[in-house]
Amino acid sequence: MSKLYQLIALLPIILFFSGCADTIIKKPVASTYEKSSKYTAPIDSRMSSAMSNEEKIQYIERLFETSITKNGRDKNPYLINALYLCSEVFTADKLKLEEKDYTLELSKKIINQLEPVTLNHEQENQLLLTSASIELTQKQFAKATELLNQTFNSNQADLWSLYHKIRAISYYQQGQKNTAIKELIFRQNYIMENKISNAKLANQVLTWKYLNHLSSQEITQYRQQLENISFQNAALTSNEHIYIGWLDLADIFRQSNDPQTNNSTSQFWLQSYPNHPADKAFINYILQHRQESIMDIKHIAILLPMQGKLSKPATTIHNGIMAAHYNSSSMGNIQLRIYDTSTTQDILSLRQQAITNGADFIIGPLQKNNVETLLQSSLTPVPTLALNNIENTTSLAPPENLFQFGLSPEADARIVAKKGLQDGHQYAVIMVPDSPWGQRMQNAFSQYWQEHGGIIVNSVNYSTDVYDFSESIKSFMNIEQSENRKKQIRTTIGKKVEYTPRRRQDIDMLFLAAFPKQAKQIPLQIIYHHGETIPIYSTAHIVSNYHDARQNLDLDGVIFSDMPFLLGLIPGATSTQSELQSLLYERLFAMGVDSYQIAPYINFLAENPSESFSGDTGQITIDNNKVIRSLPWASFEQGNLKLENPMLLPELESDSDVESSFKSGTEIDSSNTPKTDPDVSIDNAALH
Numbered sequence: 001m002s003k004l005y006q007l008i009a010l011l012p013i014i015l016f017f018s019g020c021a022d023t024i025i026k027k028p029v030a031s032t033y034e035k036s037s038k039y040t041a042p043i044d045s046r047m048s049s050a051m052s053n054e055e056k057i058q059y060i061e062r063l064f065e066t067s068i069t070k071n072g073r074d075k076n077p078y079l080i081n082a083l084y085l086c087s088e089v090f091t092a093d094k095l096k097l098e099e100k101d102y103t104l105e106l107s108k109k110i111i112n113q114l115e116p117v118t119l120n121h122e123q124e125n126q127l128l129l130t131s132a133s134i135e136l137t138q139k140q141f142a143k144a145t146e147l148l149n150q151t152f153n154s155n156q157a158d159l160w161s162l163y164h165k166i167r168a169i170s171y172y173q174q175g176q177k178n179t180a181i182k183e184l185i186f187r188q189n190y191i192m193e194n195k196i197s198n199a200k201l202a203n204q205v206l207t208w209k210y211l212n213h214l215s216s217q218e219i220t221q222y223r224q225q226l227e228n229i230s231f232q233n234a235a236l237t238s239n240e241h242i243y244i245g246w247l248d249l250a251d252i253f254r255q256s257n258d259p260q261t262n263n264s265t266s267q268f269w270l271q272s273y274p275n276h277p278a279d280k281a282f283i284n285y286i287l288q289h290r291q292e293s294i295m296d297i298k299h300i301a302i303l304l305p306m307q308g309k310l311s312k313p314a315t316t317i318h319n320g321i322m323a324a325h326y327n328s329s330s331m332g333n334i335q336l337r338i339y340d341t342s343t344t345q346d347i348l349s350l351r352q353q354a355i356t357n358g359a360d361f362i363i364g365p366l367q368k369n370n371v372e373t374l375l376q377s378s379l380t381p382v383p384t385l386a387l388n389n390i391e392n393t394t395s396l397a398p399p400e401n402l403f404q405f406g407l408s409p410e411a412d413a414r415i416v417a418k419k420g421l422q423d424g425h426q427y428a429v430i431m432v433p434d435s436p437w438g439q440r441m442q443n444a445f446s447q448y449w450q451e452h453g454g455i456i457v458n459s460v461n462y463s464t465d466v467y468d469f470s471e472s473i474k475s476f477m478n479i480e481q482s483e484n485r486k487k488q489i490r491t492t493i494g495k496k497v498e499y500t501p502r503r504r505q506d507i508d509m510l511f512l513a514a515f516p517k518q519a520k521q522i523p524l525q526i527i528y529h530h531g532e533t534i535p536i537y538s539t540a541h542i543v544s545n546y547h548d549a550r551q552n553l554d555l556d557g558v559i560f561s562d563m564p565f566l567l568g569l570i571p572g573a574t575s576t577q578s579e580l581q582s583l584l585y586e587r588l589f590a591m592g593v594d595s596y597q598i599a600p601y602i603n604f605l606a607e608n609p610s611e612s613f614s615g616d617t618g619q620i621t622i623d624n625n626k627v628i629r630s631l632p633w634a635s636f637e638q639g640n641l642k643l644e645n646p647m648l649l650p651e652l653e654s655d656s657d658v659e660s661s662f663k664s665g666t667e668i669d670s671s672n673t674p675k676t677d678p679d680v681s682i683d684n685a686a687l688h
Contacts, residue, residue, distance in 0.1 A: 320592020
């Protein structure tokens with residue numbers, strides 16, 4: 001593909017920047033970079049990697065100022081050099097909003113000054129890379145990938161390094177983590193380094209970040225794929241061998257969070273991979289970084305309502321905490337003490353009492369009003385893991401040391417939205433019950449979907465009092481319009497016509513929020529109305545029993561996510577100590593297990609959002625002091641559970657004694673819609 005074609009492809013971007021009205025962009029704080037520098041010398045990654053974003057922006061300004069004094073194609077070297085630095089700013093790991101906006105403004109001015117017809121081959125390459133990096137900042141990741149899928153051939157290692165980094169970021173943001181990691185492995189070969197540069201370490205850290213966002217199942221899956229290549233071809237490429245090494249290293253740190261265990265196993269790993277990019281210096285960097293952040297906890301206070309309407313959920317969570325405690329190697333070194341929050345309205349005084357008694361970590365409280373009180377408090381003396389998520393607090397800086405861990409329906413809806421986008425869908429229909437719970441699901445899905453470039457084609461609400469959903473389904477499929485056309489034709493010609501209704505064709509996927517009784521009816525009725533090709537995504541609320549295939553036959557093909565423990569992915573996990581026969585209380589039990597397990601690592605996870613913890617409730621990360629869970633995906637096939645990666649699913653034993661409905665104290669009305677209480681910290685609807 002010719003460079004001329006590439007430039008034509010870039011023209012809409014160039015026109016966009018040249019056509020934008022000038023806006024006032026606040027300039028980032030001036031750096032201390034040596035202002036006497038000429039700012040016109042060629043710059044490469046060895047020099048720029050030692051510069052801060054502020055220093056790069058200042059260098060860009062000087063290059064642009066110098067270009068204005070030049071004529072014709074003499075401008076290009078300065079402008080292209082400036083664009084190289086713009087690309088590095090856009091792909092920086094920690095980019096401030098004001099730096100992004102100001103650099104975008106500079107990019108607009110630079111591109112306006114370029115004369116594309118006078119660019120040489122390498123300058124065209126840089127323009128292509130800058131245009132792709134601009135798409136990254138606009139969250140147009142698919143467009144960035146599309147640009148870089150054009151022919152790219154350079155003699156400069158710097159440009160190849162930047163090329164693979166942009167591709168890695170764009171693939172990662174589209175959910176293609178496997179491909180993103182491979183791009184970073186390729187990139188390592190092109191990074192030039194000297195005494196003042198840390199570019200290779202930065203690439204290793206970024207690779208490690210992406211690896212830590214892989215689930216345990218994905219690590220196993222990708223390793224098996226590479227082993228199959230080795231088995232079939234008898235030899236792996238150098239990069240494939242490096243990738244296996246990375247996966248093995250990630251698995252080592254995934255299997256244990258104990259520093260001594262990590263140290264000994266990683267030393268053995270170094271012997272197995274002597275020439276791997278993750279050398280001893282990098283391993284020591286990771287070990288030291290983890291060790292500095294792991295807390296030495298001696299006394300945990302548990303704040304739960306052990307009496308009243310929340311006593312059974314609280315007891316279940318407490319049982320999970322105790323199971324994890326007795327299964328822990330540090331059990332003898334940690335004291336547990338429970339405080340009953342149902343006996344007082346003053347949660348701050350109860351917290352202070354726990355601290356006075358020696359608590360250096362707190363699990364709880366559970367009630368929403370108590371968590372809100374802690375959020376409004378200006379001081380959290382010891383790390384506290386509240387067992388609830390308060391929505392709509394992301395714009396506020398969370399109190400230091402206060403973390404939120406809940407199983408909210410909003411979080412489930414956002415997980416579905418993220419999955420749908422990663423699967424390449426853009427046009428979604430939402431189908432939810434006409435209830436407060438349904439409205440919460442709809443709002444959370446819509447907000448995430450639209451913020452990340454998706455389009456809501458239609459939203460429909462169905463009544464929880466009926467089991468015929470034809471009107472709702474026909475509404476979002478525009479079946480009524482098709483039927484009206486048939487009536488008009490029959491009226492016009494005066495005779496019966498052969499007719500098959502046609503649905504609208506601009507639907508990529510359906511997000512269905514429902515509980516088991518409705519969930520079993522809706523997919524069948526969608527198929528009846530010619531929607532069999534529409535992928536249906538939902539949450540685990542649709543399932544009442546994983547062990548009874550007959551109950552799940554009507555859910556065949558619906559894609560949903562749930563906790564690893566409930567999907568049978570954690571053999572021997574502490575959650576198996578639970579004898580509860582309800583999915584609701586199994587989830588609460590697993591939540592208790594994870595609240596204990598992540599306690600020593602909570603500061604580490606908060607300081608390193610790319611790091612994760614493999615828990616019973618999911619792959620756990622912390623963002624903005626909130627616990628975020630990544631979940632495995634599954635569906636049913638002939639009523640039997642089928643994971644998205646079927647080779648990783650252990651056989652489930654049939655159990656005819658497992659209850660087929662939610663009992664155990666959960667309040668369900670006749671329409672199967674949970675009754676909610678604003679004081680209940682964990683919404684029943686979020687746990688079905």
